[in-house]
Amino acid sequence: MSEKKIKVGIIGATGYAGQELARLLYTHPNAEVVWYGSRSYVNAPYSSVYGNMRDLADDNCKDDDIAALAEEADVIFTATPQGYLAGVLTEDVLSKAKVIDLSADFRLKDVSVYEKWYKIEHKSPNFLEEAVYGLCEVNREDIKKARLLANPGCFTTCSIESLYPLVKEHAIDPDTIIVDAKSGTSGAGRGAKTANLYCEVNESIKAYAVASHRHTPEIEEQLGYAYHAGDAEALAQPGGSPILINFTPHLVPMNRGILATCYAKLAEGMDAEKIAEIYNKYYGNEPFIRLLGEGGVPETRWVEGSNFLDIGFVIDERTGRIIVMGALDNMVKGAAGQAVQNMNLMFGLEETTGLLFPPVFP
Secondary structure: OOOOOEEEEEEOOOOHHHHHHHHHHHOOOOEEEEEEEOOOOOOOEHHHHOHHHOOOOOOEOEOOOHHHHHOOOOEEEEOOOOOHHHHHOOHHHHHHOEEEEOOOOOOOOOHHHHHHHHOOOOOOHHHOOOOEEOOHHHHHHHHHOOOEEEOOOHHHHHHHHHHHHHHHOOOEEEEEEEEEEEEOHHHHOOOOOHHHOHHHHOOOOEEOOOOOOOOHHHHHHHHHHHHOOOOHHHHOOOOOOOOOOEEEEEEOOOOOOEEEEEEEEEOOOOOHHHHHHHHHHHHOOOOOEEEEEEOOOOOHHHOOOOOOEEEEEEEEOOOOEEEEEEEEOOOHHHHHHHHHHHHHHHOOOOOOOOOOOOOOOO
């Protein structure tokens, strides 16, 4: 790789995930942001929107013209609402720049599932087949060859990676999976919403989108790929053969963080030693997954501001179930950090470049 820096454009740069991308890329040794795209703040200095970037990123915001951006950038990050990228993506754009999308537009392979859960028409299903699901620890080799990358979300990253090794090795019964997840309020985005006001969130916790959260089919699809790996018939249909889970998200009064507590029935003959061996097999050499082992209880405070995912588990001998816990920062490993990790892979860089910093505490 030459010393020439990767030219980066961000559309949606003034949302929370877009700002986190700008923050991480500012210190990335192999990248420079050439376009801060924001429909709401065109011509305003970027640092006037986010004062933490004062004297660091004082470029004026530009619009969201992806065709023009493709002429200037090597890679485009779209930190935009669902439907934006699917509505503007063209072969011409992809022939000029790689695209990493932080929305759900290209995460689900079955267009009918996307339209059912997101309640919008998919405008470019012709790109679904080639889009690579950007879970680095699972799809690393495909990511290296991708030009269109579907960056997973925060709930999905935490839930899928916490369970993936156990599902892949058939160490649990997939029909018994329950995911109970908690999120900080930044996961809801920067838009003004009554439900996210300080007085509505502070000193409270609530479940929402019960039995209907739109990240559910994404978790089911990816765990289905793991469980049915090697079964050509099961994987032949769009979206493979997904498994069914119960997924319940909760909103908690903190800025950042995801904690997913996952329950499942253990397969016959499984014990703590075998479970630990399975996790070590899949994640023992992963730079951003920290295994806490049997009895380990992850906490969001120990991953805040970092690209780490902490995983621990407890076996309940009384019920024959396992409780797996995963914690990550929804803005970093759950969004922008994972997107940068994907960029590193797509451009042949060391995967950890610009991301090996410890969590922030207190």
